[in-house]
Every structure is written in C-alpha cells, then in structure tokens.
Amino acid sequence: METRCSRTWVLGQRGCAGVGLLMLALGCGAAEEREFPPEAPGEVVRELGACTHAVTTNTYVGPDYWGTLVFKNTGTVAIANPRVSLDVPSGVTCDDDQPGWAHTQSGRTCTFTRTSSLTVAVNASYTFNYSTDSSTSFTATHVKVQSDSCGGTAPGGTGLTANQKKVAEALTSIWENDTPTLDYAYSENIHDGRGYTNGRAGFCTGTGDAIQVVQCYRALRTEANGNRLSKYWSALTVINNRFLSTGQSQASTAELDAVGGWTTDWAASFNTAATKADFKQCQDQVSDALYYTPIMNEAAKWGLTQALTKAALYDAAINHGEDGARDLIRKANTALGNSAQVAPVIGYNGITESAWLQKFLEKRRDVLAGDSTWADAVDRVAAYEKQRRLGNWDLGTALRNDVRARDCWGTTYPSSGYTVRAINPDGTWSTPASFTYACQ
Structure with a gap:
C-alpha cells in the first residue's frame, strides 16, 4: 500500500507523500506490497x-x-495525471507502454492514461515517449492533453463548495499543524528519513513533492525577482533523482545545506509580502493536484456525495496518499459485502453513505492504531465519526474536534493531544475556553 506519513503534534512528527517530480509515484516510506492491484485506467471514467x-x-x-x-x-493551473492522445498513420499500432502509462487504441487514435500520479506544473515541460510497430518515421497528428484538473468534472458529483473545502482543510490542518490555519511557512527537519518537511501539506524534500512546489514557484518568479528557493534547484534535483532511482525516501539534506538555510528561505518565501501570493499559489496548486482533485474523483466514482464523507476522504489522502486512501476505500467496500468493488457502492445491496463512512473510518482507525508511526494520530479519525453521528453531512453546523478515539471506540486508544478548536461553516475558527470530550 502506498503510504503518506502522518504529522503528529504529540510526538512532533510530520510527514509527506512520495510522488516524484514528473515521474512514477512512490510511497514516502519503504515500499510495501499492495493488497489490491492498482486500478486500470479504464476503471475510472472521467470527463x-x-x-x-x-x-x-x-x-x-x-x-x-x-x-x-x-x-x-502554458495554462494557469497544474496538469494533474494527464491523458495524452494522438493519431498515428493508418495501419500503425501503438505498443510497449512506458512506466507510469497504459494505452488504448481506437482506429488511428492512441490514448495514453496515467497509472500513477504525475503533475506538470505551470510553465513546466514534460517529455512523453511512446512506441509503435512502424519502422517508418512520421509526425503524430491531433495531439491532445487533457486532465480533470484543467476544467473537467468527475462523474456523478463534484467536489466541495468553497466553504466546505475551507472546513475540510481547516480540520486537516489541525492534525498537520495543530491549528486550522494552513501553515504555508512551516519548514523543519523532523528526522523522519524524508529530509525537510514543508508547508501546508507537509511537502518533503526527500520524497518528490517539495520539488514540485519549487518547480511551480520558479515558473512564476525568478531568483532575480525574489525567489529565495531557486538557488536550491540543482540540489533538489540531485536528491529527487536519487529518490526516483532507488524508490527510497531521502533523509539527507546535505546538498541543500551546502547552498543555504533551507528552512529560513522556505518560511521567508511566504512571509515576504512581495512573494507570498506566488508561493501560496504553488502550494495550493500542488496540494490540489496531488490530493484534493484525485480524491474528489474517487468520491464521485463510488457515489459518495456528502461533504462530510469527502472531507474524511481528503484527510485520508493527505495522511496516507492517494493509493492509501483507495486501499481504505476497498477495505470498507469489502467489509460491507462489496468484495467485487462494484461502483457506485452507495445503494449497492442497500449500503447507505452513513454505513459506508462508519466502516471507512473504522478501517482507517485500525490502520492508524496498528502502526507505531501513526498510533498517536488516531484521534483525527474520531472527529469525522462524531460529525457522522451528529448528522453534520453538509458541514453546515459549527464543529469542534473535542473528541478522541477512546470516546468513540473504547479506552485502548491513546490520546493524540490535539488542541481543541471550533470551526464555523465558513471556515473561520476560534479556540473554545472550555469543552467536554464526547463522541456525540
């Protein structure tokens, strides 16, 4: 299962996804065998x-x-998991897919779909290779690049409203930064084997996602125009190539440290008025491309329509990575009698969204509690379970994270120690003067 690492304030541990710049996605920890095979590209039909x-x-x-x-x-948003189509001469057959790609062919049109995460940042270029059975040179025609991040929508539903997304992100930010305010300036080496952990989503220098933020930022602002991170590009590339070639997270920050003070420059990139907007835009863009957009499409695929469910899925994607969240989805489906993974799952043999979310949260609880790295973050699951029991499906009622896993499921679970915050339906928040832990 591809994993994304938790950030836990009790232990001072933060984590990051492993994705790789313009390359095959890899887990942030040691590679693990997947319990389920990756989905074939045709399994998720997207507009x-x-x-x-x-x-x-x-x-x-x-x-x-x-x-x-x-x-x-050349657009204004990152291209996430692109689909590339092209026409070859009549009688030519496309073959031999490159790593991270799979293709189908209809007549002269060959369509290549990603089998793993890929993001092409604004103003970045990507080299795509393909093979055919033709020994005659030609120029492909009708080349198209498409992606759900470029304006398409997922079937059967959409993402969250602007306010619902604010609430979802604020909740996740509590688990990631102990505050509902997204921490774009954060940067620290927590010595978890993944280099420096940075920003609103824990982008790491040793697992291929921090470099995507820097790539985007370089496209918007040059070093001469105040980009403090541009000077690290060569060092980041060395680290990223080592990550991609080995498939292992890179703990060393030596190349970065030889250039300058990475954590200071990361923080200053957001805290400086002249560069703040560009740096924030790139973090938002990469976070959406890697986590938000893919998981909203997963929700649509399975017929999950409620904002609370989508918020829980988003948090799982940030915590466990897209493949980890998919694995939990399949586990919940199987536990409810849908071992064949029939989609949509809601309505299948009478399965309701409440029953599905309950099972999904229980499966995620077990994953967190069963891993020493994540055990102290188990309370993050309880917050969604409490809202499920309260019926706050549209996130239209103010909520608090004044609940622990032990309040919902028994005293065997440790207390994570997150600061209790109150989040309003518009995403604004406060710290309550008093509260009582309860699961309903």
Whole structure:
C-alpha cells in the first residue's frame, strides 16, 4: 500500500507523500506490497478538460520505433495525471507502454492514461515517449492533453463548495499543524528519513513533492525577482533523482545545506509580502493536484456525495496518499459485502453513505492504531465519526474536534493531544475556553 506519513503534534512528527517530480509515484516510506492491484485506467471514467499546452517536440523515428512528444503547460493551473492522445498513420499500432502509462487504441487514435500520479506544473515541460510497430518515421497528428484538473468534472458529483473545502482543510490542518490555519511557512527537519518537511501539506524534500512546489514557484518568479528557493534547484534535483532511482525516501539534506538555510528561505518565501501570493499559489496548486482533485474523483466514482464523507476522504489522502486512501476505500467496500468493488457502492445491496463512512473510518482507525508511526494520530479519525453521528453531512453546523478515539471506540486508544478548536461553516475558527470530550 502506498503510504503518506502522518504529522503528529504529540510526538512532533510530520510527514509527506512520495510522488516524484514528473515521474512514477512512490510511497514516502519503504515500499510495501499492495493488497489490491492498482486500478486500470479504464476503471475510472472521467470527463476531462482540455489543458492549455504547447507541443514543442513531435517526432517519431521509424528505425528506433520510438516517438517523442514534449509538451509545455502554458495554462494557469497544474496538469494533474494527464491523458495524452494522438493519431498515428493508418495501419500503425501503438505498443510497449512506458512506466507510469497504459494505452488504448481506437482506429488511428492512441490514448495514453496515467497509472500513477504525475503533475506538470505551470510553465513546466514534460517529455512523453511512446512506441509503435512502424519502422517508418512520421509526425503524430491531433495531439491532445487533457486532465480533470484543467476544467473537467468527475462523474456523478463534484467536489466541495468553497466553504466546505475551507472546513475540510481547516480540520486537516489541525492534525498537520495543530491549528486550522494552513501553515504555508512551516519548514523543519523532523528526522523522519524524508529530509525537510514543508508547508501546508507537509511537502518533503526527500520524497518528490517539495520539488514540485519549487518547480511551480520558479515558473512564476525568478531568483532575480525574489525567489529565495531557486538557488536550491540543482540540489533538489540531485536528491529527487536519487529518490526516483532507488524508490527510497531521502533523509539527507546535505546538498541543500551546502547552498543555504533551507528552512529560513522556505518560511521567508511566504512571509515576504512581495512573494507570498506566488508561493501560496504553488502550494495550493500542488496540494490540489496531488490530493484534493484525485480524491474528489474517487468520491464521485463510488457515489459518495456528502461533504462530510469527502472531507474524511481528503484527510485520508493527505495522511496516507492517494493509493492509501483507495486501499481504505476497498477495505470498507469489502467489509460491507462489496468484495467485487462494484461502483457506485452507495445503494449497492442497500449500503447507505452513513454505513459506508462508519466502516471507512473504522478501517482507517485500525490502520492508524496498528502502526507505531501513526498510533498517536488516531484521534483525527474520531472527529469525522462524531460529525457522522451528529448528522453534520453538509458541514453546515459549527464543529469542534473535542473528541478522541477512546470516546468513540473504547479506552485502548491513546490520546493524540490535539488542541481543541471550533470551526464555523465558513471556515473561520476560534479556540473554545472550555469543552467536554464526547463522541456525540
């Protein structure tokens, strides 16, 4: 199961996802065997939006049976998990998928879909290679790049409203930073084997996601124009290449430390008025592309429509990674009698969304409690269970995280020690003067 690491204020532990810049997604810890195989690209049908891009290279060398497309993201949002389609000459067959890709062919049109996470930042270029059975050189035609992040919507539902998303992100920020306010300036080496952990979503220098933020930021602002992180690009690339080649999280920050004070420069990038907006935009963009958009599409696939369920899924994606959240979804389905993973699950053999969310949270509780790295973060699951019991499905009622796993499921669970906050339906928040722990 691909995992994302928890950040726990009791232990001072924070974590990060492993994704790899423009490459195959990898877990933030040691690689583990998947309990379920990755989904085939055809399993999730998405209404994809056309992405603004420019094709700067388009060649197919017949003697090498090798095609190369280089496209540049010329839009204003990151391209997440792109789908690339192109037309080949009549009678030519596409074959030999490259790592991270799978293809289908209809007539002359070959369509390539991601099998693992990939983000192409604004103004970044991506080199896409393909192969066919043709020994004759040609130029592919009708090249298209599409993604749900470029304006498409997921089938059967949409994401959260603006206020619901604020509430969901505020809740997750409590678990990540002990405050509902997203901490864009945060940067620290917590010595968890993943380098420096940074920003609103715990982007790590040793697992391939912090580099995506920096890549985006470099596209918006040069070093001469105040980009304090640009000077680290070569060092980040060295670390990222080591991560990609080994599949292992990179603990060393030596290359970064030789350049300057990384944590100081990360914080200053947000705290400086001139650069704050650009730096915030890039963190938001990468977080949405890696976590929010994919998990909202998962919710739509399974027929999950309630804001509370989507908030719980979003938190799981931030905590466990997209594949980890998918694994929990499958476990919940199986526990409710849907071992065949029939979608949508809501309505299948009478399964309700309340019953499904309850089972999903129980499965996630067990994963957290059963892992020494995550055990002290188990209370984050209880917050969603309390709202389920209260029926706060649209997140339209003010809520508090004044609940622990032991309040919902028994005294065997440790107390995580999160500060209790009160979050309003519009995302504003306060710290209550008093409270009583309870699960309903």
